Amino acid sequence: MDASLLVGLILLPPIAVSAFNGLVGLFVPAWRGRELLIGTLGTLAVAVPFAAAVALFVGFDAGYLAGHGPPGEVVRYFTWMATGDLSIDFAYRVDQLSLIMTLIVTGVGALIHLYSIGYMKGDSGFWRFFAYMNLFIFAMLNLVLAENLIVLFLGWEGVGLCSYLLIGFWYTDRKNAVAANKAFIVNRIGDFAFLIGLFVLFHALGPALDGPFGFDYATLLAPETLSLLGGGTALAVALLFFLAATGKSAQIPLFIWLPDAMAGPTPVSALIHAATMVTSGLYLLARLSPLMLMAPEAMAVVAVVGAATALMAATIAITQNDIKRILAYSTVSQLGFMFMSAGVGAFFVAIFHVMTHAFFKACLFLGSGSVIHAMHHVEHDLEHRGLLPGHESEGPHGLRAERLPYDGPFDAQDVRTMGGLRRFMPLTAITFLVATLAIAGLPPLAGFFSKDEILYSAFLYGLNDHSWAYFVWIVGLITAVLTAVYMGRCYLLTFEGSPRWPANMDVRPHESPRTMTIPLVVLAVLSALGGFLGLPHVLGQSWIHHWLGAEYGGPVAEPELELAVSPATEWGLLALGAGIAFGGLALAWWWWGRRGLEFDARLRQRSGALYRWASRKWYWDEAYDAAIVQPLVGGARQGLAPFDERVVDGAVNGTAAVIQRAAGVMRLAQTGVVHAYALAIVFGVVLVVALMLFI
Amino acid sequence: MPVDLNWYLSLSAVLFTLGVLGVLLRRNAIVVFLSIELMLNAVNLSLVAFSQAFGDVDGQVLVFFVMAVAAAEAAVGLAIVIALFRNRETVNIDDISLLRG
Numbered sequence A: 001m002d003a004s005l006l007v008g009l010i011l012l013p014p015i016a017v018s019a020f021n022g023l024v025g026l027f028v029p030a031w032r033g034r035e036l037l038i039g040t041l042g043t044l045a046v047a048v049p050f051a052a053a054v055a056l057f058v059g060f061d062a063g064y065l066a067g068h069g070p071p072g073e074v075v076r077y078f079t080w081m082a083t084g085d086l087s088i089d090f091a092y093r094v095d096q097l098s099l100i101m102t103l104i105v106t107g108v109g110a111l112i113h114l115y116s117i118g119y120m121k122g123d124s125g126f127w128r129f130f131a132y133m134n135l136f137i138f139a140m141l142n143l144v145l146a147e148n149l150i151v152l153f154l155g156w157e158g159v160g161l162c163s164y165l166l167i168g169f170w171y172t173d174r175k176n177a178v179a180a181n182k183a184f185i186v187n188r189i190g191d192f193a194f195l196i197g198l199f200v201l202f203h204a205l206g207p208a209l210d211g212p213f214g215f216d217y218a219t220l221l222a223p224e225t226l227s228l229l230g231g232g233t234a235l236a237v238a239l240l241f242f243l244a245a246t247g248k249s250a251q252i253p254l255f256i257w258l259p260d261a262m263a264g265p266t267p268v269s270a271l272i273h274a275a276t277m278v279t280s281g282l283y284l285l286a287r288l289s290p291l292m293l294m295a296p297e298a299m300a301v302v303a304v305v306g307a308a309t310a311l312m313a314a315t316i317a318i319t320q321n322d323i324k325r326i327l328a329y330s331t332v333s334q335l336g337f338m339f340m341s342a343g344v345g346a347f348f349v350a351i352f353h354v355m356t357h358a359f360f361k362a363c364l365f366l367g368s369g370s371v372i373h374a375m376h377h378v379e380h381d382l383e384h385r386g387l388l389p390g391h392e393s394e395g396p397h398g399l400r401a402e403r404l405p406y407d408g409p410f411d412a413q414d415v416r417t418m419g420g421l422r423r424f425m426p427l428t429a430i431t432f433l434v435a436t437l438a439i440a441g442l443p444p445l446a447g448f449f450s451k452d453e454i455l456y457s458a459f460l461y462g463l464n465d466h467s468w469a470y471f472v473w474i475v476g477l478i479t480a481v482l483t484a485v486y487m488g489r490c491y492l493l494t495f496e497g498s499p500r501w502p503a504n505m506d507v508r509p510h511e512s513p514r515t516m517t518i519p520l521v522v523l524a525v526l527s528a529l530g531g532f533l534g535l536p537h538v539l540g541q542s543w544i545h546h547w548l549g550a551e552y553g554g555p556v557a558e559p560e561l562e563l564a565v566s567p568a569t570e571w572g573l574l575a576l577g578a579g580i581a582f583g584g585l586a587l588a589w590w591w592w593g594r595r596g597l598e599f600d601a602r603l604r605q606r607s608g609a610l611y612r613w614a615s616r617k618w619y620w621d622e623a624y625d626a627a628i629v630q631p632l633v634g635g636a637r638q639g640l641a642p643f644d645e646r647v648v649d650g651a652v653n654g655t656a657a658v659i660q661r662a663a664g665v666m667r668l669a670q671t672g673v674v675h676a677y678a679l680a681i682v683f684g685v686v687l688v689v690a691l692m693l694f695i
Numbered sequence B: 001m002p003v004d005l006n007w008y009l010s011l012s013a014v015l016f017t018l019g020v021l022g023v024l025l026r027r028n029a030i031v032v033f034l035s036i037e038l039m040l041n042a043v044n045l046s047l048v049a050f051s052q053a054f055g056d057v058d059g060q061v062l063v064f065f066v067m068a069v070a071a072a073e074a075a076v077g078l079a080i081v082i083a084l085f086r087n088r089e090t091v092n093i094d095d096i097s098l099l100r101g
Helices: A003-027 A035-058 A096-119 A126-145 A149-167 A174-205 A231-248 A257-263 A266-275 A277-287 A289-293 A296-319 A323-343 A347-385 A426-440 A446-463 A468-495 A514-534 A543-548 A567-595 A598-607 A609-615 A617-669 A674-694 B005-025 B029-054 B058-088
Strands: A073-083 A086-094
Touching: A003 A035, A003 A073, A003 A086, A003 A126, A035 A096, A035 A126, A086 A096, A086 A126, A086 A149, A096 A126, A096 A266, A096 A277, A096 A347, A096 A514, A096 A543, A126 A149, A126 A266, A126 A277, A149 A174, A149 A231, A149 A257, A149 A266, A149 A277, A174 A231, A174 A257, A231 A277, A231 A289, A231 A296, A257 A266, A257 A323, A266 A277, A266 A323, A266 A347, A277 A289, A277 A323, A277 A347, A289 A296, A296 A323, A296 A468, A296 A609, A296 A617, A323 A347, A323 A446, A323 A468, A347 A426, A347 A446, A347 A514, A347 A543, A426 A446, A426 A468, A426 A514, A426 A567, A446 A468, A446 A514, A446 A567, A468 A567, A514 A543, A567 A598, A598 A609, A609 A617, A674 B005, B005 B029, B029 B058
Parallel strands: none
Antiparallel strands: A073 A086
């Protein structure tokens, strides 16, 4: 089959099924109840693109290995807009980078759709959920498959929209709607930077190039085009696209929306806010890697921001109690790792970590969804028996409402109410454990290889006269320890120890249905084995490097590094990475495995202000509120509101008043007496005749 | 002896002026109406006179059109006058100023 047909097969099913489910669900209420049908259609709409992507993947490499032109195949549908120096095609590019992203998006996406059939069962918005999810998949595929930055931007905005719709999915709760707004607005700031970046690029390249410019990668990333950019322009463009990436990929300064985005249903968190959409910033940087490499200063900013974000988010993650928030900060931290590797020029490693992270983070989020699902049943059960705190009366079984391990109402997402779940939901526990070990970087699981490659590339970059990269490397090491610690804490508090919810002898959670556990198992297997695609040098050939790297004909550029690391050092770094994972996990076990929840209090006492800062998320929200939101609102209230009332409204009302006055004078002429009109006509005729005669 | 063109035109001008004055000065709607007809026929007269003087029938053709339009206008106008009279019991146009702004 040819590529254009397959690309159509990838892009059309999600949008078609999304429109179908959305429109039919909107107008035919009876359709909304047919959950199995809607869910199956929605899942197929992602599974079919996955199959098409696999077909493209299998039939791919022959073309470029034989040396026929640039890598990849471009499928051009039509010219979207053409004006002057600008001519944008609606075109898609199938190459190594877009294929690997497509496989991740559709593969993980299909599993999460399957999981959602079980998770969203009985929700009144089931049809809406699947319509949005399919729309998201379409937008994301548009983003990764686009051949030019404009079509990419279409997907970029599309995923932002779907993210907004899905965070606010349960919009009747004000908290969720606010979180959705926050995500959308913060993302818009990044999108604005993207647009400015496009304008700067066009300003620099549009008139300079021979033919019309369409932001297509083939033209944009060609060496002769890049050489037209001055150093300053390249730096500005690189920084602007990086700012855009921090919006979507949740880095300092725009990461604040991601933890709040957990207000959406858990499959959404897994798909959009962990596995796919948040990696689009990394994809953008990897796609523009030749451009990024022209601005080493921007690369340094990328790496340092990534390192700072990784460390900060990891410290916050240790102090969180909401299981989804722990995972959200973990996502921010892992994305920071990816930016680190992009900043030291190892873009293919960033994509490698995108892939492994998609596996284990999706598994973790779906596992947490399974846990929350079970804890909701516990909550309902407790409510039914009148055993929730606040009910002082005795339950029917002679049980008294027990105190929770914290003040406040029962929260099905709080790890402090969980504990010992491994006995009740073994499959969830084992898959969660595998993913936890993978993200902690325990060899030979996926996270070990990708994280080790990141730290290795930072070290290597430092070795090659970029001594600041050593700082990034050290921060990476510290963050890796913290990762193992907070993920160990998350697992131990949730699944080990003894149950902490009230009346836990009688109220028992249950394992989730099979549509939910099958994706968990598949993702756990992938997070165990995914790392072998990117083996370090000393252990063998890195498949992903050969697939993506420019030196092997791929689209992802790399800096030229003269010095290499000796095999002995590399073995040492590998051992260090493994040691860190072991050490961190052992520490977590020593602290929380033995003492359980008690240790949190001790940690709070011992680390004092540091813990308080971390648990309040380093006061980012408060700082933004004080520095940006309040001045804006106050300025609008005191400066703009009077301006609007007096000047803008005054101008409008003044115009109306002037016309009214003038009309009051003019209407005197209209007497209604026929003679007056006739006289006016006669005088008019006389005047005209006189003019004709005498002039 | 053929009558000079100027005589016709003078008569036409006198008739037209009479019509204009009738329209401007009379209050009775029907008389105003008659005055309008007088103006139309004054113009018709000059058209015919020119036609005859130049030996060209175009002017006479135009006169037929004017007479046709005048007939139609008379029918409509008289109908309006009758309708007004039935409503207001007067044909004094000073008493009728419905379109006053």
